[in-house]
Amino acid sequence: MEEVGFLGLGIMGKAMAMNLLRHGFKVTVWNRTLSRCDELVEHGASVAKTPAAVVKKCKYTIAMLSDPSAALSVVFDKDGVLEEICSGKGYIDMSTVDADTSSKISEAITSKGGSFLEAPVSGSKKPAEDGQLVILAAGEKALYEEAIPAFDVMGKKSFFLGQVGNGAKMKLVVNMIMGSMLNAFSEGLVLADRSGLNPQTLLDVLDLGGIANPMFRMKGPTMIQNSYSPAFPLKHQQKDMRLALALGDENAVSMPVAAAANEAFKKARSMGLGDLDFSAVFEAVKGPEKSS
Numbered sequence: 044m045e046e047v048g049f050l051g052l053g054i055m056g057k058a059m060a061m062n063l064l065r066h067g068f069k070v071t072v073w074n075r076t077l078s079r080c081d082e083l084v085e086h087g088a089s090v091a092k093t094p095a096a097v098v099k100k101c102k103y104t105i106a107m108l109s110d111p112s113a114a115l116s117v118v119f120d121k122d123g124v125l126e127e128i129c130s131g132k133g134y135i136d137m138s139t140v141d142a143d144t145s146s147k148i149s150e151a152i153t154s155k156g157g158s159f160l161e162a163p164v165s166g167s168k169k170p171a172e173d174g175q176l177v178i179l180a181a182g183e184k185a186l187y188e189e190a191i192p193a194f195d196v197m198g199k200k201s202f203f204l205g206q207v208g209n210g211a212k213m214k215l216v217v218n219m220i221m222g223s224m225l226n227a228f229s230e231g232l233v234l235a236d237r238s239g240l241n242p243q244t245l246l247d248v249l250d251l252g253g254i255a256n257p258m259f260r261m262k263g264p265t266m267i268q269n270s271y272s273p274a275f276p277l278k279h280q281q282k283d284m285r286l287a288l289a290l291g292d293e294n295a296v297s298m299p300v301a302a303a304a305n306e307a308f309k310k311a312r313s314m315g316l317g318d319l320d321f322s323a324v325f326e327a328v329k330g331p332e333k334s335s
């Protein structure tokens with residue numbers, strides 16, 4: 044089997060790379076904080092010291108990085124992907140970024156003869172661990188086809204959405220809806236509590252009705268215990284709301300619900316909750332306790 048490169052071993056990247064190893068892929072990893080590679084090495088991965096060194100060794104390289112600035116830095120900075128990408132090699136960015144960032148990376152990679160695919164994912168830490176992500180790919184179709192065995196290991200379904208930018212946009216639309224829903228859910232939990240209802244009973248009622256969904260089912264019980272161990276860091280959800288709102292600006296789409304949700308995520312960040320799970324927006328929505 045060909046060697047696959049993997050850049051970025053955060054919550055998602057670590058689980059995704061681990062799945063590749065578990066299914067027999069040969070994987071060379073790199074992470075900015077190199078010590079985070081150790082656990083992967085224990086499971087059979089090789090390590091390279093720079094993104095360029097990973098690309099040099101591998102037929103195609105996957106990246107899973109925090110945001111547009113990280114995605115650009117790993118490609119364009121010294122020792123970055125661009126130094127070694129060339130004809131016959133592919134680069135697959137699975138980070139959640141905006142279409143402009145993805146296009147910049149695509150143009151740079153293809154101008155050096157490499158092929159590029161964006162492939163952000165829907166699904167969080169547990170689906171990443173279980174190989175149950177939904178992959179939203181766009182770009183070079185031949186690279187998509189080459190990567191299908193890896194996508195099949197990391198995900199339960201892959202979509203090919205056409206030209207570069209479409210995967211990024213689809214991902215931002217999905218997360219904009221998700222972030223808005225989580226705010227409405229948080230407001231409902233506060234309203235139930237402050238009006239004398241049992242929030243657990245609200246969760247039970249919601250779960251039996253037409254708006255039951257896996258997110259309410261998974262996050263509700265931990266939210267009412269004020270427990271926010273990060274599966275999807277709140278700072279990343281706020282980044283996605285910001286990028287989705289910018290996409291709305293570009294297309295003159297009014298999104299007052301998403302704009303209000305973004306404010307709540309920003310407030311949560313200002314309260315120092317950015318590294319907690321995005322469900323910690325509940326703390327910002329709670330605000331001060333009810334006065335008598």
Ligand SMILES: NC(=O)C1=CN([C@@H]2O[C@H](COP(=O)(O)OP(=O)(O)OC[C@H]3O[C@@H](n4cnc5c(N)ncnc54)[C@H](OP(=O)(O)O)[C@@H]3O)[C@@H](O)[C@H]2O)C=CC1
Pocket residue numbers: 050051052053054055056074075076077079107108109110112113116117137138139140164165166167168274275276279280
């Ligand atoms: N967690 C989730 O549920 C999901 C996340 N996503 C998206 O996936 C991406 C990764 O998320 P997640 O794994 O949760 O995030 P983490 O914060 O856990 O990991 C971020 C990764 O990016 C690296 N990184 C950050 N800045 C830089 C930089 N300037 N240069 C090089 N590397 C950098 C980090 O390296 P270091 O270890 O050195 O800090 C780390 O490997 C994000 O775009 C997120 O929006 C998509 C779906 C679900």
Ligand SMILES: O=CCCC(=O)O
Pocket residue numbers: 139164165166167218275
């Ligand atoms: O981008 C993060 C998505 C998290 C999820 O789908 O639960």
